[in-house]
Amino acid sequence: MFNKKLLPVLITIALVAGFAGGVFYSRPKLADEVIVQKLINQDTGKIQNVDFSEFWKVWKLLEEKYVDQGKLDTQQMVYGAIQGMVNAIGDPYTMFFEPDTSKKFQEEIAGAFGGVGMELGFKNDTLTVIAPIKDTPAFKAGIKSGDRIVKIDGNSTAGMTVDEAVSKIRGKPGTKVTLTIAPPANGTIRDITLTREIIKVPAVDWKIIEHDGKNTAYIQIYTFSQNVDSDFKKASDEILKSNTDSIILDLRNNPGGLLDSAINLAGYFVDKGQLVVSEVFGDGTKNDFKADGASQLAKYPILVLVNGGSASASEILAGALHDNKQIHLIGEKTFGKGSVQQLEELAGGASLKITVAKWYTPAGINISVAGINPDIKVELSDKDKESLIIGDPTKDPQLQKALDILN
Incomplete structure (x- = not known):
């Protein structure tokens, strides 16, 4: 596994x-x-x-x-x-x-389980929503990237680890959990009660968007899970058969996943043998990972959408396309996670996840602290966020900007 x-x-x-x-x-x-x-x-x-x-x-x-x-x-x-x-x-x-x-941790990596459907991390030492997952209880309740979780079932999250928060939010499907949510900036703190569900995460979705007489293949990658390789290949095959003029790759609110998949997907856009990402360990040892694909989609004009919910594998793919092919990134600064963990199983069923390395983009940039800044910044106002429907150009200013640039 x-x-x-x-x-x-x-x-x-x-x-x-x-x-x-x-x-x-x-x-x-x-x-x-x-x-x-x-x-x-x-x-x-x-x-x-x-x-x-x-x-x-x-x-x-x-x-x-x-x-x-x-x-x-x-x-x-x-x-x-x-x-x-x-x-x-x-x-x-x-x-x-x-x-x-440890058992719950490994179950979560392996597949579906009871929860509310969002990724958590730390921003400024505060438990923060990295991204809600599409069509999950958290997504449907309007929880947004950047929202801060200040209480779980009335208990303060101050001093709580991410794993402690996860264990409190997860539970048997059908049961409820109440989250006290504070917006990223000033705003009303509110309680949201969610019903836990079995969460199955989509990997890839795509469609043709017609704009100013041109056809753009709009590809959303939700997570770099075990299904993303096959799903993306299917999308790529269909795009190559379609009357597509350009591609928009949407990595917004994608928290990451399998490194191998990020490298594999980079091979659809960059030349075989080009560097995708480097890992540098504490002793100075360096591992370079290079594209091994046929760059099937490299012939199209391409733009990449990113935001504060784009993390880890998303940042690797975005960095590889940007540094190798000068593909422009549009949106907001990415989350900024560039560390490498190793999972060691211990006796008695315990385990240790230990940071063993950092990863760098082909240009040699480690984005752990600052994230990746977009080439074209399109920030969303509070009003934009309230009406945002990702994938709908009329209600998605970042997507609309990308379409305007391409066409």
Whole structure:
């Protein structure tokens, strides 16, 4: 299941909660025996020049003096210690999962589950909606990219990790969850009650838009899931048979997904052998990923739509097209996630997702901090956002701008 690299950015509630803002590598289960046994049997002293004596002193004091001895759970104490060690790194995308959370994480990567249909991340240390997923409860309720989630069922999200938020929002289909939502800027804070559903995420949709006597193939990529390769090939085959004059590739509100798919899709637009993305690890090791397609769609004039919900694999594809083919990006600055995570399975069902590398566009730009700025900025006003229907030129100013430029 985990033989592919995943990108995401970002937690997807009811989609891909493991896509927390980066590329994922998966590994076979470690050969380690039970973590607790290894840790408890470790004597005090120094390991790799780290003094663990204070740790063990606290452990022994708790065992000897804590008033409710019967409530001490050594397994949970170990998990808590590991969680504290991971949190001390200060990287919100390096995470330790206890067995129950680890199981949910892997289920989410694998397929459909009960949720409300949106991706979450952090913006300015605030739990933020990266993008709602089309035709899900969150989407239908009007939740927008950039909305801040300040409470979940009345509980403040301050200090809450993304995974804790995901676990609280997910649940059995048919049950309800109430989110307290604050807009990106000043505005009315409101409660929205959503009914959880089984969420199945579309990958690709496309249609012909006629504008000023020209036919533009408008392609929306919702996520880089396992279905995107086959769905995009089907769309490409149909476009090549149609009377298409140009292409608009819409990556708005696309949180990412499979790295292999982003590279594969780049091959429809850039020449074989051209660099798509580079990964740089902590020791300086660099892996270059190059296009291996037939550049079937490169003959068409192309524009790419992006916004603050475009993250991870979306940014890789947008960066590859921009840097290699000078294809213009239109819309708003992307989210900015360029880290690579590796998922390690631990004994007892726990797992560790650890940031191991950063990725760079062909021009050598790491977009983790600033995101990718569009060549042509088209910001949406509050009024635009209220009436926005993505894919409808009469109610989508960014799409309308792209059509005007192409035609």
